Amino acid sequence: MASLCSLRLNWLSSQHPISISGIGIEFRTENYCNLKFNRTRKYRGKLVLTACSTGSSVSTQPTSDRNGQNAFSLRKSFQKFQQTVASLPPVVLVINRNSGANLVLGFFIATTCLIIAVRIYVARRLKDTLPGSVADLVRRGQLRSDRRGISSKPLQYEDPFNNPLVKISNSNSTVEMCGTVYRLAPVTLTEEQRTIHQKRRSRAYQWKRPKVFLKEGDSIPDDVDPDSVRWIPANHPFATTVSDIDEDLAQNNVYQKHGVPFRIQAEHEALQRKLESLQGEQKFNKLGIDPANAKDFERAFRTQSKSHERLENGTHNGQVSESKPHKPDPAPNSFDTNSGSAKDDI
Amino acid sequence: MLSLKLPPSFSFKPNLKPYFPPSQQKPYFSTIKSVLQYNRKPQFAGTTPRVIVITSGKGGVGKTTTTANIGISLARHGFSVVAIDADVGLRNLDLLLGLENRVNYTALEVLNGDCRLDQALVRDKRWAHFELLCISKPRSKLPLGFSGKALIWLVDALKQRNEGCPDFILIDCPAGIDAGFITAITPANEAVMVTTPDITALRDADRVIGLLECDGIKDIKMMVNRARTDMIKGEDMMSVLDIQEMLGLPLLGVIPEDSEVIRSTNRGYPLVLNRPPTLAGLAFEQAAWRLVEQDSMTAVMVEEQPKKRGFFSFFGG
Secondary structure (H helix, E strand, O other): OOOOOOEEEEEOOEEEEEEEOOEEEOEEEEEEEEEEOOOEEEEEEEEEEOOOOOOOOHHHOOHHHHHHHHHHHHHHHHHHHHHHHHHOOOHHHHHHHOHHHHHHHHHHHHHHHHHHHHHHHHHHHHHHHOOOOHHHHHHOOOOOHHHOOEOOOOOOOOOOOOOOOEEEOOOOOEEEEOOEEEEEEEOOOOHHHHHHHHHHHHHHOOOOOOOEEEEOOOOOOOOOOHHHEEEEOOOOOOOOOOOOOOHHHHHHHHHOOOOOOHHHHHHHHHHHHHHHHHHHOOOOOOOOOOHHHHHOOOOHHHHHHHHHHHHHHHHHHHHHHHHOOOOOOOOOOOHHHHHHHHHHHO | OHHHOOOOOOOOOOOOOOOOOOOOOOOHHHHHHHHHOOOOOOOOOOOOOEEEEEEOOOOOOOHHHHHHHHHHHHHHOOOOEEEEEOOOOOOOHHHHHOOHHHOOOOHHHHHHOOOOHHHHOEEOOOOOOEEEEEOOOOOOOOOOOOHHHHHHHHHHHHHOOOOOOOOEEEEEOOOOOOHHHHHHHOOOOEEEEEEOOOHHHHHHHHHHHHHHHHOOOOEEEEEEEEEOHHHHHOOOOOOHHHHHHHHOOOEEEEEEOOHHHHHHHHHOOOHHHEOOOOHHHHHHHHHHHHHHHOOOOOEEEEEEEOOOOOHHHHHOO
16 A cells, blocks of 8 residues: 655645655645734735545455554654655755855845844934924024914814824724824713712802902992802902993993994093083184193093193194294194194204 | 724724713714714804803913813814903913904903994904903903903893804803902803812812802813823822812813923914824814813823834834
């Protein structure tokens, strides 16, 4: 009986049988793929050693003889195989024989290591210096540092949860934001816990929102609930002002949508009345915009600055008129003549 | 965007059970719709205008920064926003927005009749939907009697504007629980509690939450600012979940500590407009998104994990 052990090497679909002096060992690789999310496909090789025995006259031999012969032939074949293996030279000796190839191999390994080292060194150096980067441009004065990295243009993404800078892992256990991976932990607050906290706070903090603010030392008005009074210090911003407008007027001011604001209109009307009264007194010819008259109607913070300016202008004009008495007095509300006189002075 | 197209076999972890307020029980998958859907505008929830006061109790925790960034984020999404700086003596919102040179009139002038309300509203040139209203100038003083009522009038007047009712009115509350706080919370029906992970801010926050609840403002959400994951990991800082356990409020957002916040403040340019976006800017945007949809966080970021590098990363790949 002829016994045959074959050694075959399969990679993907190809078979590479190796047969050495009638004894073969077959290596077969089985292919299987791990499909992950229908996208990533990973191939892995699996080495399978199969021993096959074939015999054409197996059916014609008795069973006991056959077993004995099989054992004998198997022992014989193993001996042959051992002899074959022993006859082959060791791998080290084979490599030593090819010293030129070894040198080339070593050269390639050294070159690869050198390339890797140089690349890492260059990458680190680029990371440190970043020539041509925005920071470098700012350092060289090409770019304004205060406008760096900001833009009034809208960003490309709309959803802050779903943009290239936010990546959630497939298992939803981690999230990567701006290049950093964070582990996610679930929020464990329950409705019962929230209710417990609310009850605790309601017991701890008994509070009623004050409706009326009173300065310390003031007396409580009759129609005000003492519990709704908030006493504030005398130097508090709310306490140091005295409002000259009442509540209804302030509310109307807030609700006003169109037209001249209330105070501006009131000032204008008061000034108009003053003008009319002056007209009635036959003083129209000598009338100008007198800062003394306007001062009565303007607000304090505006009056001071404007009146000072006007007084200064007036004194300046007065000095000019005193120094040059032969020139005619310009009309007070005529800007052209004022500017002309100023040019003359210069 | 490849990583955002989740596989058909995607399933949310069952232990990530979200919190829902009792008034708005949502189906389970709606909790992660903001994660799954993209290229859409946030869906407005509630009735206009939503008057939201941003408060803390303790000073310096980021109320004004939150107001500016969330306001601009909302305006970027197309919602009309009016931000009211109710800090009477120490207003800063105009500085953060870079509008300090354009504030000529304030609400005080409106009350006094020096100008109309539309003249006191400062419209942002970058985002036309965003308007700023300051209560008063730094050295001017608000009349004592009708401070709280004045804000109610202002909100009513904003509702009746010709341009239409704004979607959001954000009120930047001053620190403390003084008269300024009482004034600021008067017209609000929602509140955002800004806190930092330190015990002083938490104690003040708990008290302020109690006052708000006594005043009838039940819709209060919490925003944890200046969180540092490295300190939380080393147990040198309270985690966000610890803070939530102490205060018992739903989370609107967690803003990580970011040096860009100071830079953007100094520039007068809100953080959310930075390009490329920063970590804190993204967190503010996400918080604004949740605010629109009246949503809350279902999971928080707890610690940093080293990024897995590929096999060829050694070769520079």
